Amino acid sequence: xxxxxxxxxxxxxxxxxxxxxxxxxxxxxxxxxxxxxxxxxxxxxxxxxxxxxxxxxxxxxxxxxxxxxxxxxxxxxxxxxxxxxxxxxxxxxxxxxxxxxx
Numbered sequence: 012x013x014x015x016x017x018x019x020x021x022x023x024x025x026x027x028x029x030x031x032x033x034x035x036x037x038x039x040x041x042x043x044x045x046x047x048x049x050x051x052x053x054x055x056x057x058x059x060x061x062x063x064x065x066x067x068x069x070x071x072x073x074x075x076x077x078x079x080x081x082x083x084x085x086x087x088x089x090x091x092x093x094x095x096x097x098x099x100x101x102x103x104x105x106x107x108x109x110x111x112x113x
Contacts, residue, residue, distance in 0.1 A: 014039035018105045019048070022065040070099045 014037060015021075015029060016033060024043055048064060069081050073096070082092050 014040075016044065017109060019044055020067070022059055022060050024060075066099060068097045070096065 015026060016037065017024065017042060025048070028047060029040065029044065032043065035043075049088060065085060069085055069092075072081060078092055082089055087095075
């Protein structure tokens with residue numbers, strides 16, 4: 012079974028899909044799962060996963076100066092934004108540490 016990409020949110024549904032995928036390069040596996048997420052996010056994914064994907068997308072768009080615009084676009088307040096930012100920074104740090112330990 013291919014390795015679960017650390018950049019993707021943990022989901023039982025995605026793990027099941029991953030189990031059924033043929034062996035392929037890790038980058039390709041991640042790209043396939045990302046495509047599935049983007050195409051079917053509204054139908055297949057539970058609410059917590061949708062929020063996690065939204066949060067990651069929002070952090071990708073964050074440039075250090077656009078907090079107000081992102082808060083308006085994603086309909087959240089600034090406190091929620093900064094809470095999400097802290098969680099995403101911690102997640103990225105953990106992923107980096109895991110890669111370094113391998």
